[in-house]
Amino acid sequence: MVKKKQALGWIEWLIGWMYVTYELLFQRTRTSHLQNPLELPSLNDLTCIVTGTTSGIGKEIARQLAEAGAHxxxxxxxxxxANELIDQWCSSWAGILLNVEVMELDLLSLDSVVGFANTWNARLEPLHVLINNAGIFSIGETQKFSKDGFEEHLQVNHLAPALLSVLLLPSLIKGSTSRIINVNSVVSSIRIKRLSICIIATNNCFHVSPMRPWLNAKGILRAQVRFRLESSSLSTTFVYHMHYVGFVDTEDMNTVSGKRKYSSLLGYTNSKLAQVMFSSVLHKRLPVESGVNVMCVSPGIVHTNV
Structure with a gap:
């Protein structure tokens, strides 16, 4: 019987941080050939839901999508x-009619996630892009739990976005070809030999279920991430070898067993890895005819308030 791995070895941890350091030092060099900013094509026919849009990456994503004509x-x-931001954008873009609206969503409440999804699905409108951008990294803070009983990093960075993605599938299928884009982090990289995490939602009830991860022949998770909003010349592909920093223990998701000492870094990296694994499993399990693609994107080293 193979003994279950309880945590990362020190060599895996060291190699993982070597990858993170490389990303930090050479990101600008590796992307110097890209146009900055990248000009988006006309997105007049697309509807995009973006979480966490009042600051940081999400704010810029929402602004550029709106400027390109997306709903x-x-x-x-x-x-x-959010409404104040819309007013600022409208005043700075005189003559450009923005199609932007605000809906309330609190990822620390799974009831809020269910309510948001039900409200949107009730419109019976197509959804073309869901960008799960919102996330937290409570650096140096003590362990906290949501009212649903989950460690806050785990819920905000993985469980709530995963639940939202599953519940919005009817609208995403209406808008196919559509995509779910999860903003992730290279810090979540890991070699993993066992299980990934998936949320299964049935009649507004949800539970965590272990599933097989997406592995290559060497047992290392590989993710080829393609961000493409429509059939146009804009297509940027990122390839990452995901390994060695985060660790998901499906028997101790909240990190309360005492097997590992909790830290905010541990909570963050584990939650981001869980999101990568969920994305992989969901993408593989969705029928091709659904027309829904699931992907993760690492923005690299970005100055934000997460």
């Missing part, structure tokens, strides 16, 4: 701040 739904906790 943008800002899924946020603070509706007032």
């Amino acid at each position: 943008v739904v800002m899924a946020v906790r603070n509706r007032k701040t």
Whole structure:
């Protein structure tokens, strides 16, 4: 009987941080050939839901999508701040009619996620892009749990976005070819030999279920991530070897067993890895005819307030 691995070895941890350091030092060099900013094509026929759009990466994503003509739904906790941003954008883009709206969503409440999805699906409108951007990294803080009983990093960075993705599938299928884009982190990289995590939602009930990860012949998760909003000349592909920093223990998702000492870094990396694994499994299990693609994108080293 093979003994279950309890945590990363020190060699795996060291190699993982070597990858992170490489990303930090050479990101600008590796992307110097890309146009900055990348000009988006006309997106007048697309509807995009973006979470966490009042600051950081999400704010810029929403702004550029709106500027390109997409119907943008800002899924946020603070509706007032989002509406103020829309007013700023409208005043700075005189003559450009923006199709942006605000809907309330709190990822620390699974009831809020279910309510958001039900409200959107009730419109019976197609959804073309879901960008799960919102996330947290509570650096140096003590372990906290949501009212649903999950460690906060795990819920905000993985469980809630996964649940939202599953519940919005009816609208995404209406908008096919559509895509779910999960904003992730190279810090979540890992070699993993056992299980990934998947949320299964049935009649608004949800539970965590272990599934087989997406592995190559050497047992190393490989993710080829393609970000493409429509059939156009804009297509950027990122390839990452995901290994060695995060670790998902399906028997101790909340890190409360005492087998590992909790830290905010541990909570963050584990939650981001779980999101990668969920994305892989969901993409493989969705029928091709559904027309829904699932992908993860690492933005690299970005100055943000996560």
